[in-house]
Amino acid sequence: MTAVQHDIHVFPVSGAKVPAGATVTEVAAMKEALQAALGGPRGANPLVGAVILDSRGHTIATGFHRGAGTAHAEADAIAEARRRGLDLAGTTMVVTLEPCNHLGRTGPCSQAIIAAGIARVVYAIDDPHGPAAGGARTLRAAGVEVVAGVEESEALELNREWFEAVASKRPFVTLHIAQTLDSRIAAEDGTSQWISSPESLADNHGLRGLIDAILVGTQTVLIDNPRLTARDGDGHAVGRQPLRAVMGLRDIPEDAAVKGTDGNFTHLRTREPAEALSMLFEQGVRHVMVEGGARILSAFLSAGLVDELVVYIAPTLLGSGTPALQGLGIKTLTAAQHWDWDDSGGGSVRRLGRDLRLHLKPVRQGTDTPGQSHARSEEQRLSDSAMPAAHTTGGH
Numbered sequence: 001m002t003a004v005q006h007d008i009h010v011f012p013v014s015g016a017k018v019p020a021g022a023t024v025t026e027v028a029a030m031k032e033a034l035q036a037a038l039g040g041p042r043g044a045n046p047l048v049g050a051v052i053l054d055s056r057g058h059t060i061a062t063g064f065h066r067g068a069g070t071a072h073a074e075a076d077a078i079a080e081a082r083r084r085g086l087d088l089a090g091t092t093m094v095v096t097l098e099p100c101n102h103l104g105r106t107g108p109c110s111q112a113i114i115a116a117g118i119a120r121v122v123y124a125i126d127d128p129h130g131p132a133a134g135g136a137r138t139l140r141a142a143g144v145e146v147v148a149g150v151e152e153s154e155a156l157e158l159n160r161e162w163f164e165a166v167a168s169k170r171p172f173v174t175l176h177i178a179q180t181l182d183s184r185i186a187a188e189d190g191t192s193q194w195i196s197s198p199e200s201l202a203d204n205h206g207l208r209g210l211i212d213a214i215l216v217g218t219q220t221v222l223i224d225n226p227r228l229t230a231r232d233g234d235g236h237a238v239g240r241q242p243l244r245a246v247m248g249l250r251d252i253p254e255d256a257a258v259k260g261t262d263g264n265f266t267h268l269r270t271r272e273p274a275e276a277l278s279m280l281f282e283q284g285v286r287h288v289m290v291e292g293g294a295r296i297l298s299a300f301l302s303a304g305l306v307d308e309l310v311v312y313i314a315p316t317l318l319g320s321g322t323p324a325l326q327g328l329g330i331k332t333l334t335a336a337q338h339w340d341w342d343d344s345g346g347g348s349v350r351r352l353g354r355d356l357r358l359h360l361k362p363v364r365q366g367t368d369t370p371g372q373s374h375a376r377s378e379e380q381r382l383s384d385s386a387m388p389a390a391h392t393t394g395g396h
């Protein structure tokens with residue numbers, strides 16, 4: 001297991017005003033950086049974007065973080081500027097998260113900024129990770145001017161689920177569903193390989209290469225005997241492999257493919273999603289992808305423990321078989337779960353070969369859902385249309 005171990009600190013404070021000291025140009029650059037951040041995938045690390053401004057306030061480089069183990073947004077922007085032969089002395093770095101202070105899998109950004117001669121750093125939100133935090137202090141000590149809290153609530157919203165996962169000391173959870181047009185994940189006889197197009201399978205294996213762990217239920221192991229590795233188009237395991245996790249009380253056969261021979265396997269003997277997540281967290285997992293089957297997907301969704309949804313829809317009908325979800329305990333429309341389109345990590349709706357790939361994030365509790373706002377406008381329409389009638393009968 002190669003996941004970075006993080007000590008978790010505090011939940012960042014939201015709602016702060018734009019602090020005095022930031023210029024209008026820097027606020028505009030922060031919006032650019034927030035947009036750039038969407039280029040990266042969600043997961044163990046937050047989405048982060050960075051913009052470098054020259055002394056006239058012009059953007060000279062942009063960067064973003066492409067996921068755990070890759071360059072941070074600041075280093076990405078500095079590298080872009082270097083590729084173009086630019087001198088960064090006296091420039092301003094505008095970044096959506098406090099520059100990190102720790103080595104991790106990449107170097108500390110605070111040191112890279114100091115070494116580049118950047119004179120001023122404007123950031124949105126403090127880093128909640130213990131070892132990574134403290135970048136602002138290091139920068140100030142080296143004489144770099146630092147302004148914090150610019151567009152803070154937007155930066156918090158950008159990574160809302162990630163901050164919540166960090167504060168709850170659990171991994172970030174991606175739920176993966178590969179289904180037919182009529183929402184089946186397996187046919188009546190149990191066959192499910194492969195519902196998705198080769199392009200969707202390749203995309204899924206790309207995601208497997210980014211995560212720390214992949215989780216399925218015991219029934220999927222018993223029926224499909226999956227390997228749960230990240231593989232290339234020729235079926236060879238490639239790159240960093242996720243921990244293979246199976247959840248459920250029954251024993252897993254000794255010769256099950258998921259056990260492998262590398263020891264990178266764990267059996268979570270529980271049916272409680274929250275307990276499974278805390279077991280994985282204990283093992284260093286910071287990003288898990290839940291791949292099924294139906295009962296496991298439903299259990300995580302019912303528990304409200306899904307941060308991101310990736311759904312592959314094949315233009316295929318089965319008419320019967322295993323539905324993707326087996327009940328979420330929802331009895332009425334007002335209790336429905338609502339999801340928002342997520343433009344990060346390649347976009348919210350994409351064609352992959354014959355399939356559609358949908359990418360969604362949960363709607364925040366208490367936010368107006370599409371159904372509620374429709375119901376409200378309908379209520380308003382009815383009361384508006386009732387008013388003249390009441391006036392007519394009661395008036396003249």
Ligand SMILES: NC(=O)c1ccc[n+]([C@@H]2O[C@H](COP(=O)([O-])OP(=O)(O)OC[C@H]3O[C@@H](n4cnc5c(N)ncnc54)[C@H](OP(=O)(O)O)[C@@H]3O)[C@@H](O)[C@H]2O)c1
Pocket residue numbers: 177178179184185186190191192195216217218219220221223224247248249250251270271272273291292293294295296297299322
């Ligand atoms: N299309 C796809 O991408 C895809 C992906 C995966 C699976 N599938 C298909 O999905 C089907 C399997 O789905 P499934 O729903 O039958 O099985 P499942 O979700 O894979 O596993 C269910 C089993 O997990 C255990 N479990 C652990 N936590 C649970 C919880 N909170 N609630 C209920 N059970 C829990 C239980 O076994 P214990 O008795 O051991 O506790 C239960 O029998 C297969 O046909 C497979 O081919 C399709």
